[in-house]
Amino acid sequence: MAGLPDDAAEYRHGKCELGITLLKPGLSGREAVMLVTGVEFRYFSSHMCFVESSPPGTGAVMAETSKTKKTKTGAPAGEKQSLVEQAYERIKEKVITLHFLPGQYLNEAAICAQLDLGRTPVHQALQRLHLEGLVEVLPRKGIIVQPDSLAEILKILDSRLTVEPELARSAARRVAAGEIDEDELSRLKAIATATDANVEPPDIAAFTSNDRWFHREIAALSGNPMMGDFSRMLHERSTRFWYLNLWQTIDVAATNRQHAYIADAVVAGKEEEAGAYMLAHIRALRDRLEKLQRSTPTPGRFPAE
Structure with missing residues (x-):
């Protein structure tokens, strides 16, 4: 760990428990590498909030960043x-x-x-x-x-299945310990169903925007900004696939319902339920992608009749 900043060392220690390999030799400065279920992500260890x-x-x-630090230009x-x-x-x-x-x-x-x-x-x-x-x-x-190929997105979702349930459990654990105020919990519940399910056809921009907002809020409530920043990066990589392939399969009501289950479990301080609902939420998307993959014909071949 010589030559690496303290926060990178802390990140490596925390993530090894999840089986995520961090940090490669030969990287300079604050750069680190995450290898999760075969997908490589490069990451600056100074996290963002x-x-x-x-x-x-x-x-x-x-x-x-430091508010008083000066650049070379002054x-x-x-x-x-x-x-x-x-x-x-x-x-x-x-x-x-x-x-x-x-x-x-x-x-x-x-x-x-x-x-x-x-x-x-x-x-x-x-x-x-x-x-x-x-x-x-x-x-x-x-x-x-x-x-990003469909196979790559499936790997990213496998990574989310590892990381995001833990964030939901951590958020619920902090609620049970009295570390999160009521205003934050009320906001989480409001965000969970922020997308209007009655709009037809569904507004993909509003849907993906609110979905990202909800998952960011869970990450923020977890109290683990390092893992939260990694989760954000995974989520943004997978969000693009809604625009590419999944826009016609958007089910706002189902997503709102899944978000509400997660939010209710977090607000109640039930960490195992929160983790299980988050796992089911991401798994439902992964199952949908697998179905899409099976229905996609192999290049150069006609689909079976």
């Missing part, structure tokens, strides 16, 4: 970080919502013009998205939006 002062689903992120480091975060969130949303399509080549200068941001924050944001597996930075060639 979500703040819900922004509208639901916007994914506002606040980095834990500007406060926090100001520069906010531009990087802004670029990161806006590019990420364009990738998740298919404004930037899987396999599409991205031009850094064009993104700068589109976002009205300088090259440095955009470049750093793209590097971070590369580490999280949403884009691929190809030396001397450019940047390509990473295409």
Whole structure:
């Protein structure tokens, strides 16, 4: 562990209990690697904390940075970080919502013009998205939006099955210990059914936005920001598949019901129930994807009649 920051060491210790391998030799600075059920994720060990002062689903992120530290230019480091975060969130949303399509080549200068941001924050944001597996930075060639296969998404969901039930259990455990106030619990219950089930056809943007918001809230209540940040990254990788393949299978009422079961168990401080409901929630999505995989014809062959 020599040369690694304290929070990376803590993260490795906490995650080994879940069988997740962290940290590879040869990585520099605060970079770490997670290998979960065969899927590799690169991660900056200085975690991010979500703040819900922004509208639901916007994914506002606040980095834990020093407010007094100065950059080489003399500007406060926090100001520069906010531009990087802004670029990161806006590019990420364009990738998740298919404004930037899987396999599409991205031009850094064009993104700068589109976002009205300088090259440095955009470049750093793209590097971070590369580490999280949403884009691929190809030396001397450019940047390509990473295409995720159905098999890859299933592996990501397997990872979520490992991580997110533990977050739900931790949140319920903290409720039972009296560590979470009533306002936070009321907000969780409201978020659980925030998507209007009566809208036809379902609003995919509202659905995915509120789904991400709910899972972020569970992660925040767990009191484990490291695991929560990893969960966010997994969830965002899988969210894109709603836009790609699952949009026609959205069942808002079923999702609201599953979210409500999870929220009720957390609010009641029943950790095993909370974990079981979260497991069932993610497993239902995985089962749906497996069914889609079985119904997809093999390239070059006609489906069976």
